[in-house]
Amino acid sequence: MSESRYTIGVDFGTESARAVLVDVADGREHSVEVHPYRNGVIDACLPEPDGDVVLGPDWALQDPNDYLDTFRIAVRRLVDGAGVDPRQVIGIGIDFTACTMLPTTADGTPLCFLDAHRRDPHAWVKLWKHHAAQPEADDINRVARELDQPWLDRYGGRISSEWFFPKALQILREAPDVYRAADRLVEAADWVVWQLTDVETRNNCTAGYKALWSADDGFPEPQFFEALEPGFGEVVDDKMSRAVVAIGQAAGRISERAAAWTGLLAGTAVAVANVDAHVSVPAATVTRPGTLVAIMGTSICHVVLADDAPAISGMCGVVEDGVIPGFYGYEAGQAAVGDLFGWFVEHGVPPVYHEAARARGVSLHEVLADAAAALRPGESGLLALDWWNGNRSVLVDADLSGVLLGMTLATEAPEIYRALIEATAFGTRVIIDAFEAGGIAIDGVVACGGLPDRNPLLMQIYADVTGRSWRVAASSQTPALGSAMFAAVAAGREAGGYATIEAAADSMAHLRDETFVPNEANRPVYDELYAEYVRLHDLFGRGGDPALKTLKRIRLGSVGA
């Protein structure tokens, strides 16, 4: 029997990074190291000694050193502590939040490492949830419509302030020195691969989903960027690269420097970088059309593969080869799911349930879910629109807000908890219906992420509401597993890996045995409630009733007053 082969997947999250050593033969997760970032999310002031530099509202930065420390500390510990010969580790792959981007010099040095720029916040990493570039996003959407940009359709007609070009444009406008000094504006995902390999690549997943790139059309033309802001026209050619590499390729090999950090052998294969949600898809066993993958956590990211790319209004994006080579990958999203339940648990639950949770030694979620599970569908008389954080798909409208209907003096917290779960399930069904209306069949769903682990009631409600069977990925860390799978593909079959991501998925990705099958007895009531949800969704979400926009306008006026 030959010696085992391993790959390492590193998932760079918002507060920490997670490195997993995976057995290439069967995907078994041999060992895990978590690295909490020393500077975490920088949203108040810069780290010392520059703590006197205060950030504005909606800013969210990171420190590139925290990414490097992940290799120096967590990956190092993983390699050293696993009892595995580094020669057995045939590849490494990484995934990242996106768009998380930074300005660097031509050799990849972050501008925030240089004394000349360190005290300028624009020299640091802009994290995905840096929302201070909203004016730039608004301008991009407006100018794109005025100039009738063809790429707008691919993104549901509107892009987010979280994406690449709003962040880049904000640097130019607010810190022209930093913009000028930046030889490169680069995704953090690609930057860490660059640090490992000394080779600069730009992955097609972030380029496609966050930077308006497509295989057919490339990036938008300089005229568009120049129309946005004089001096921004050459942003792609001056600061980026029109060379984009598809996921599933090797980006390069571990350099001598990176070998010293990580304990891996120089020459070890490094996969092209990926995005945390998208890399989860093959780790959830899905490598072909017909099955929706729901990455369920604070929000839900929905990914589905298709053979072609019909325009589907209100989706976050569609990228050819963006998830699995050979297919178009569609992305949709719900902006508040776990966050919505978390909001309710923090802000809407009276002490009696907190005390019950303490007495039983379980979470408040569990106490509420147990009580909610005893209710029949429709019994509470409640219905919600789950827009506590706006609507990401299919309305693509951040200004929408939550609605709850049907309360009486007898309404209790577990009923509201269940209504919120049901509302997010209805939101998922709207997305599934939109895909199917566009000609993309969804026969089943695989869930992954933190939520399915903890909440069987939620999974059953999602099955009942959507009328589809829901399976759950076996791994509770699908992003890192997916990155390890792409690492095995980057290593290639000769090195003991795989020729394709499909082959890697066949061996390395698994589902749990449990299937959440729709309870037919619940379907008619949920169909009725869903019809009401859709009616109210369209009423409040498509301009039929202006209440939510009016309230937002009054609110902004009141704060400004």
Place this chain on the structure above:
Amino acid sequence: MSESRYTIGVDFGTESARAVLVDVADGREHSVEVHPYRNGVIDACLPEPDGDVVLGPDWALQDPNDYLDTFRIAVRRLVDGAGVDPRQVIGIGIDFTACTMLPTTADGTPLCFLDAHRRDPHAWVKLWKHHAAQPEADDINRVARELDQPWLDRYGGRISSEWFFPKALQILREAPDVYRAADRLVEAADWVVWQLTDVETRNNCTAGYKALWSADDGFPEPQFFEALEPGFGEVVDDKMSRAVVAIGQAAGRISERAAAWTGLLAGTAVAVANVDAHVSVPAATVTRPGTLVAIMGTSICHVVLADDAPAISGMCGVVEDGVIPGFYGYEAGQAAVGDLFGWFVEHGVPPVYHEAARARGVSLHEVLADAAAALRPGESGLLALDWWNGNRSVLVDADLSGVLLGMTLATEAPEIYRALIEATAFGTRVIIDAFEAGGIAIDGVVACGGLPDRNPLLMQIYADVTGRSWRVAASSQTPALGSAMFAAVAAGREAGGYATIEAAADSMAHLRDETFVPNEANRPVYDELYAEYVRLHDLFGRGGDPALKTLKRIRLGSVGA
């Protein structure tokens, strides 16, 4: 200086009765006795030794002995303990919840006092909130429409299951023996006056507001009652009396028997009985048109006087001489106000606020109100429809339920608390606007009841939202004070009382010094929010959007399933 004169007002509430000894000269409340009913609200089974007789859902009974004990114990204690010569007490008046009614023999003996009927729940007092006669109310509303009954307009087109004839009809249908044995079906208010005086009277306030009577048309005709149910046609002539006495009159004088119970002198004047809400109006200083009285507690009862009686859709009732002789008295209502805030405090507030209340030694309401007071109008982005207990006026629809819009992940409990207060204020403004649209001017408001005492934020919001100055009655027990005032009128000027309730009010009723004046800075935002409230009120309340009815239908179906 002549000796002081006193009257006693007794307010019969739901759980207890409150007797107050009042100085006739200036309305000063000399002393108070509260009598908690021994059997309280009987809603599960009959009192021992008949505890094996179980009541159905929505039943609510009382024991007439609890009313008599009020005289034997509380009034007795008041008279004996006040240090006042009984000759100085020139009159007594009472007010009651309504419609609270019972069957008696011809001499006034409650049927539930007789062994032959004691074990039949229909022989007991049906309390105002006995809701088990809903089928009878539905039939009455249907038949009234079919037979085009003219009185229907006076009650906003629909009567409640709480009223007199639904309760009477339920007795006939479910306990024909009791119905046959009842020589009288009588309001508990009138029954206690009968017990004091040995004279049977029927007051025009309960007759008008709860039993379809008017001075011009009397009661509905026998044909109507016979169409409801064979054998019910002669209910008025057989079981009641077409002789109705107006409030402000003396019903009679204390009998020897009642003198022995109460310690009052035989011959002391007894006022015609009244209803708790309506009797509060002169106690809140209001005896003429132009000022709305808002009796604010778990719900709000609004009363306004008018020189004539234009039809105003959706009001609870209008009765000539029903509140102040010489005027039409209009009644409107909001079904959940204090109850709504109570629901939120019990079911929607997380522990951190409970802990703050404990640490500060104040109520949870006060903690929430303090935080809510720091918000600008509109700042929360929230808006509610305050229908947690349906809508009593102007939609008259118990099937409506609550709506809350505008939540985000940043929404906190004090914001919801304030939105609920604002929603009830908007509900009050809808009622004021309906009066004014009908030609009844409302220039100012006087509030009384438990809520204004405790909640200056609420009073200020009501002033800001309605654009009217709000005053507050000086007495915190306006019903008992009002009854004592009517007692002074029943005693008459010669005995040291007053000739009219207006004269009594001039001397005995007072307002607090404080006036809640609309804050002009808040008016424009509240006008905007109110416009949204009215739009959504009409959308969800007048059939434009069926959501609330659909949810109720699904809920009933789910429970029945």
